[in-house]
Amino acid sequence: MTDELRMAVKEVICDNDKERLKYEEALIAITVDESLRRYCQRIGRPDFWGGEAELLVLSRLCSQPIVVYIPEHEHGGWGSGFIPIQEYGSDIHNDFKKGKTRKVVRLLYTGRNHYDLLV
Known part of the structure; x- marks a missing residue:
């Protein structure tokens, strides 16, 4: 996942409480394995690889x-x-x-x- 795409997902899911609500499926996919707080720490790292949650967000966002x-x-x-x-x-x-x-x-x-x- 490119840095720009990763940061776009981070902005929607981690940095904007109102926008986050539009991506309920992605939030469910994220919080099955870890807390939202932990996810938001990890997605900011350049070695983070995207998966289903990120594809859900990017599909709608783009x-x-x-x-x-x-x-x-x-x-x-x-x-x-x-x-x-x-x-x-x-x-x-x-x-x-x-x-x-x-x-x-x-x-x-x-x-x-x-x-x-x-x-």
């Missing part, structure tokens, strides 16, 4: 649909393709289907909060 895939062979398949496992911003994607042009960001999930851009 009005950007995001689809996460895994390699087909990891899901019991024999092919060399990819299977979508999660979609963020599907409401945004549907709006863009109605005539607006916004490409979906496609990410390949390779385990433990590591994503690569899938092109």
Whole structure:
């Protein structure tokens, strides 16, 4: 995750009580594993890697649909393709289907909060 994206998420989740309320799903994802206070300390560090909570925030914050895939062979398949496992911003994607042009960001999930851009 770039520093700019990480700081944008930090600003929304950690620095703005009113904005934070708009991202309830992300807050739930964060607080399952740790306190919000601890999360806010960690997200400020340059070695912080984003995961589901950050994708939830960034999708809405940037009005950007995001689809996460895994390699087909990891899901019991024999092919060399990819299977979508999660979609963020599907409401945004549907709006863009109605005539607006916004490409979906496609990410390949390779385990433990590591994503690569899938092109």
